[in-house]
Amino acid sequence: MEWFSQQMINGLALGSIYALIALGYTMVYGVLRFINFAHSDVLMLGAYAAFFIAPAIQPLIPLPSVTGAMLVTLISALICAGIGILIEFLAYRPLRSRPKLTVLITAIGVSLFIEFTCQHKAVFGADTKPFPQLLPATDFHLAGLVVGSNDLVVVLVTAVLLAGMWFIVQRTKVGTAMRAVSFNQQAAALMGVNINRIISFTFGLGSALAAVAGILYALKAPGIEPLMGVQPGVRAFIAAVLGGIGNLPGAALGGLLLGLLETFAGGISGLSSYRDGIAFAILILILLFKPAGLLGKATVEKV
Amino acid sequence: MKLEGSKRWLIAGIAIAVGVSLFSQQFNRYYLGIVIDCGISIILAVSLNLINGHTGQFSLGHAGFMAVGGYSAAKFTLVCSPLVPESMRPRFFLLALGRGGGIGPSKGGGVGNTTQRLKGDYLAIVTLGFGEIIRVVVQNMDSVGAASGLKGIPKFTTLGWTFALAAVTIYVVAALVNSTYGRGFIAVNDDEVAASSMGLNPVRYKVTAFVVGAFFAGIAGGLYAHHKQFLSPTGFDFLKSIDIVVMVILGGMGRTAGVIIAAVILTLLPEVLRQFADYRMIIYSLLIVGLMMARPQGLFTFGQRKKGAARI
Amino acid sequence: MNPRKRALHVIALLASALPGLTGCRGGGGDTILVGEFASLTGKEATFGISSHEGTLLAIEEINAAGGVLGKKLELKTEDDQSKAGEPANVVNKLISKDGVVAVLGEVASSRSLEAAPICQQNSIPMISPASTNPKVTETGDYIFRVCFIDPFQGTVMANFATNTLKAKKVAVFTDVKSDYSKGLAKFFKEGFTKAGGQIATELDFNGGDKDFKGQLTAIKSAAPDAVFVPGYYTDVALICIQAKQLGLNLPFFGGDGWESDTLVKIGGDAMEGHYFSTHYAADAASPKVTAFVGAYKKRYNGKVPDAMAALGYDSAKFLADGITRAGSTEGSKLRDALAATKEFEAVTGKMTINAQRDAVKSAVILQVKGGAFKFVETVSP
Numbered sequence: 004m005e006w007f008s009q010q011m012i013n014g015l016a017l018g019s020i021y022a023l024i025a026l027g028y029t030m031v032y033g034v035l036r037f038i039n040f041a042h043s044d045v046l047m048l049g050a051y052a053a054f055f056i057a058p059a060i061q062p063l064i065p066l067p068s069v070t071g072a073m074l075v076t077l078i079s080a081l082i083c084a085g086i087g088i089l090i091e092f093l094a095y096r097p098l099r100s101r102p103k104l105t106v107l108i109t110a111i112g113v114s115l116f117i118e119f120t121c122q123h124k125a126v127f128g129a130d131t132k133p134f135p136q137l138l139p140a141t142d143f144h145l146a147g148l149v150v151g152s153n154d155l156v157v158v159l160v161t162a163v164l165l166a167g168m169w170f171i172v173q174r175t176k177v178g179t180a181m182r183a184v185s186f187n188q189q190a191a192a193l194m195g196v197n198i199n200r201i202i203s204f205t206f207g208l209g210s211a212l213a214a215v216a217g218i219l220y221a222l223k224a225p226g227i228e229p230l231m232g233v234q235p236g237v238r239a240f241i242a243a244v245l246g247g248i249g250n251l252p253g254a255a256l257g258g259l260l261l262g263l264l265e266t267f268a269g270g271i272s273g274l275s276s277y278r279d280g281i282a283f284a285i286l287i288l289i290l291l292f293k294p295a296g297l298l299g300k301a302t303v304e305k306v
Numbered sequence: 307m308k309l310e311g312s313k314r315w316l317i318a319g320i321a322i323a324v325g326v327s328l329f330s331q332q333f334n335r336y337y338l339g340i341v342i343d344c345g346i347s348i349i350l351a352v353s354l355n356l357i358n359g360h361t362g363q364f365s366l367g368h369a370g371f372m373a374v375g376g377y378s379a380a381k382f383t384l385v386c387s388p389l390v391p392e393s394m395r396p397r398f399f400l401l402a403l404g405r406g407g408g409i410g411p412s413k414g415g416g417v418g419n420t421t422q423r424l425k426g427d428y429l430a431i432v433t434l435g436f437g438e439i440i441r442v443v444v445q446n447m448d449s450v451g452a453a454s455g456l457k458g459i460p461k462f463t464t465l466g467w468t469f470a471l472a473a474v475t476i477y478v479v480a481a482l483v484n485s486t487y488g489r490g491f492i493a494v495n496d497d498e499v500a501a502s503s504m505g506l507n508p509v510r511y512k513v514t515a516f517v518v519g520a521f522f523a524g525i526a527g528g529l530y531a532h533h534k535q536f537l538s539p540t541g542f543d544f545l546k547s548i549d550i551v552v553m554v555i556l557g558g559m560g561r562t563a564g565v566i567i568a569a570v571i572l573t574l575l576p577e578v579l580r581q582f583a584d585y586r587m588i589i590y591s592l593l594i595v596g597l598m599m600a601r602p603q604g605l606f607t608f609g610q611r612k613k614g615a616a617r618i
Numbered sequence: 619m620n621p622r623k624r625a626l627h628v629i630a631l632l633a634s635a636l637p638g639l640t641g642c643r644g645g646g647g648d649t650i651l652v653g654e655f656a657s658l659t660g661k662e663a664t665f666g667i668s669s670h671e672g673t674l675l676a677i678e679e680i681n682a683a684g685g686v687l688g689k690k691l692e693l694k695t696e697d698d699q700s701k702a703g704e705p706a707n708v709v710n711k712l713i714s715k716d717g718v719v720a721v722l723g724e725v726a727s728s729r730s731l732e733a734a735p736i737c738q739q740n741s742i743p744m745i746s747p748a749s750t751n752p753k754v755t756e757t758g759d760y761i762f763r764v765c766f767i768d769p770f771q772g773t774v775m776a777n778f779a780t781n782t783l784k785a786k787k788v789a790v791f792t793d794v795k796s797d798y799s800k801g802l803a804k805f806f807k808e809g810f811t812k813a814g815g816q817i818a819t820e821l822d823f824n825g826g827d828k829d830f831k832g833q834l835t836a837i838k839s840a841a842p843d844a845v846f847v848p849g850y851y852t853d854v855a856l857i858c859i860q861a862k863q864l865g866l867n868l869p870f871f872g873g874d875g876w877e878s879d880t881l882v883k884i885g886g887d888a889m890e891g892h893y894f895s896t897h898y899a900a901d902a903a904s905p906k907v908t909a910f911v912g913a914y915k916k917r918y919n920g921k922v923p924d925a926m927a928a929l930g931y932d933s934a935k936f937l938a939d940g941i942t943r944a945g946s947t948e949g950s951k952l953r954d955a956l957a958a959t960k961e962f963e964a965v966t967g968k969m970t971i972n973a974q975r976d977a978v979k980s981a982v983i984l985q986v987k988g989g990a991f992k993f994v995e996t997v998s999p
Contacts, residue, residue: 005839006835006836006838006839009835009838009864010832010835013829013831013832013835014832016831017829017831037427038427038431094595094599097599098598098599101598101602103427104364105598105602106598107364107427107430108551108555108594108598109594109595109598109599111548111594112591112592112593112594112595112598113591113595114591115548115587115590115591115594116588116591116592116595119587119588119590119591120588122587122659123584123585123588124584124659128659128663129659129660129661129663129699129700130659130660130663130664130880131661131852131880131884132884133880133883133884133886140863142863142865144865149863149864149865151863151864153863220828223828223829223860224828224829224856224859224860225856225859225884225886226828226852226855226856226884228661230826231828234826234827234828235828240431244431265829265832266829266831266832267832268832269823269829269830269831269832269833269836270821270832270833270835270836271836277442277443277446278824278827279438279441279442279824280438280439280442280443283434283435283436283438283439283442284435284439286431286432286435287432287435287436287439290428290431290432294428334714334715335710335713335714335740336710336711336713336714336715337714337715339710339714445794445795446794452794452800455702455728455731455732457731457732457735457757458735458757461739534703534706535706535735535736536706536731536732536735538702538703538728538732540701540702540703540795541702541703
């Protein structure tokens with residue numbers, strides 16, 4: 004039983020990170036109807052941003068500390084929001100009238116570009132760098148279970164951000180505009196919504212979330228390298244589809260489920276080497292049997 | 307243009323390939339290897355073109371089919387080769403390739419059937435998923451070397467085999483698409499609903515495209531295996547599929563001639579730019595982005611049909 | 619347009635075949651061209667960089683002392699980016715385009731395995747500095763190595779676990795993506811069960827993964843005395859960090875894949891007290907080691923050489939020694955000379971090449987203490 008509970012905790016912590024990343028995917032898909040392949044790379048950029056900012060902050064606010072961590076995360080998130088908006092402006096906006104396939108391929112191109120540029124020794128280099136400890140980490144031992152404080156932070160931060168996103172999307176003017184754009188871009192434009200601004204905002208928001216996810220991920224596995232975003236990115240995307248793409252709570256649910264599945268599968272001898280394959284198998288099954296996802300609504304294609 | 311004419315070209319192509327191959331011992335091994343690589347790329351690109359270009363199904367898992375073909379053929383050779391006398395070997399190779407190609411269609415059919423209801427983005431992701439699943443399964447199969455790979459494959463691939471098969475691939479795909487039946491592929495690409503209301507079965511076309519494409523990808527995989535003499539699952543990952551997709555895009559989706567040229571260029575380029583190997587992938591990815599922005603119909607369009615990039 | 623396509627196809631074929639008609643071979647003149655392939659970038663970059671630095675230092679020393687057979691050695695290095703598929707490409711190029719007389723490389727067994735058949739077919743001697751999987755030299759008689767092999771290393775660690783760690787049950791955590799890891803795990807299990815130990819559980823991970831908590835929790839519930847992780851340093855560091863977080867306070871131990879300063883840079887104090895086997899200790903008392911360490915530090919800004927650097931150095935010196943004894947750089951003569959090497963004084967210990975073209979030499983066991991690697995014991999074959 005202890006093993007089971009420990010795996011639950013591990014799975015939830017991992018799943019929360021996936022949920023955060025999935026939020027970004029799902030928001031962008033909801034508004035623009037396309038998969039931003041470069042999202043996983045923003046995650047990586049967030050982690051690297053923190054890597055470089057942390058020593059700069061050190062003289063002002065010593066690390067590890069809660070305030071220090073928050074400051075580093077905030078700055079990284081802002082930087083990545085900027086990067087996300089820039090990518091959208093340079094690579095996706097000019098292609099807005101083109102077929103979806105063109106944009107998809109462009110997204111792949113942007114993603115590869117970021118990954119390979121960062122691998123170049125003049126930029127970050129392909130080797131793994133040690134990520135600084137931003138938060139004072141302790142472990143809580145309760146009844147034989149070990150809960151790391153970092154894990155708790157991950158779950159907490161994810162919950163707060165999720166609630167925040169939900170609030171923004173459901174209760175604010177900007178959020179309403181986002182939802183309008185996701186329903187029908189042209190009608191929203193006719194209603195006076197500034198499409199460009201809303202799309203930029205969505206990208207910025209999604210990228211900021213990715214940056215936070217990247218930092219949390221790096222806290223968990225303190226070795227960062229330019230390709231670190233690929234694996235969690237793919238898992239998070241599957242999570243978003245699992246929960247229903249375009250659906251915020253769905254993304255969260257999908258993320259948690261996937262994190263749990265992966266953790267349990269990892270603990271079973273003989274199954275652990277198939278983890279990658281299992282994730283994709285889940286994706287295919289979902290798309291076959293319930294393409295709208297667990298919480299999504301099926302849309303009818305008008306002929 | 308009579309079928310007669312194109313058949314003549316096919317024979318010519320095979321004859322030239324075999325003829326040049328007879329002199330291949332004189333060639334520098336390194337350069338010969340690159341030329342064979344070009345031939346294999348041509349087969350991959352043309353077979354993917356059928357799926358992506360002509361039929362408009364955006365498949366990101368082509369490397370998976372190549373892997374299946376390559377591993378099957380290699381395993382067949384490794385298991386059966388010791389039993390076959392030296393003189394029989396060349397004919398034997400064809401058998402091995404055939405097996406490789408044969409396994410491909412079953413996977414291709416599977417993928418085709420599964421994806422029939424999916425469009426665009428989802429289709430792309432699912433094919434990516436299939437490609438990855440194939441890679442993971444191979445990575446865990448100890449009988450084919452698992453993660454360490456399959457090594458010691460005899461070098462059966464020659465210039466002759468490669469380009470003869472490339473000629474066959476081109477002929478089959480081109481003839482298929484230009485036939486009455488084959489116009490259906492393009493119809494399904496243009497507008498699935500209209501095509502089905504004209505009496506065509508879109509599912510059958512999509513599945514056929516996948517099956518034929520997978521078959522030739524399997525052949526290419528077999529050639530690759532007996533050329534590099536070493537197979538590793540990581541060599542058939544998402545990036546390899548992207549490599550082939552870029553060839554199809556660069557050549558213009560649906561234009562066989564353009565795709566061939568693109569395949570050759572994109573195989574030669576990394577070797578030519580080896581000093582700049584650092585920057586190769588960076589240039590590559592910029593190329594993709596630039597292409598999509600500036601000329602999504604590809605670099606080698608000859609004004610056949612006025613279309614933009616393939617639609618979903 | 620079939621005719622047009624066909625024409626283009628034929629043109630493309632002919633155009634790409636033309637360069638093939640030139641059969642040039644580089645090298646010659648008054649230098650001896652030696653090829654090297656290493657993982658200078660990518661996941662195992664520190665291995666490639668270290669072995670390259672060691673090799674380069676050796677070549678420079680040899681040239682400063684007058685070269686070999688009156689000629690200077692010229693080193694041509696290619697990066698295989700730690701990626702499968704690349705070694706085949708670069709080694710083909712080194713042999714067929716550049717015309718090297720011998721190839722030095724690689725550290726990682728899987729990449730050596732990829733290149734070995736090519737060298738063998740071309741009758742070019744290949745010397746691996748640090749690949750420990752036995753299959754590498756099994757490829758053919760032109761393939762050599764200057765390090766010990768995994769059956770030996772596995773037994774060393776198995777005996778270490780039984781005798782020094784006093785462990786009765788050990789969990790084995792293998793990198794399923796690496797030949798080296800799987801091979802070493804297999805030999806460890808054989809040796810350990812022969813010595814009377816029990817394997818508590820066996821789990822896998824994929825090299826490059828970042829989250830191991832699922833597997834580590836399962837290991838924890840199997841309650842072993844120690845955990846054997848025959849993986850590479852990046853993964854091992856993360857594994858130990860997460861193990862510590864889960865409260866797994868057991869000794870972890872592994873093989874020479876741990877040998878890198880990145881291990882402690884990333885792992886930090888989660889690495890304290892753990893053990894691994896490797897080829898040499900920088901703080902060993904032998905004069906040859908001290909001289910090497912001094913020269914290396916001088917050449918590379920005070921950097922302390924690790925085992926890969928020492929082995930890279932040894933592989934180059936070994937090759938030079940072979941060329942001198944053969945009196946020629948011709949493939950079969952060089953091969954015979956290398957195969958006949960006895961009691962060669964390498965930095966990593968005295969070595970003799972056996973019938974399988976492996977080096978028979980000792981292993982050392984190091985422990986992580988205070989963020990540095992400290993010598994524990996030497997184990998002789």
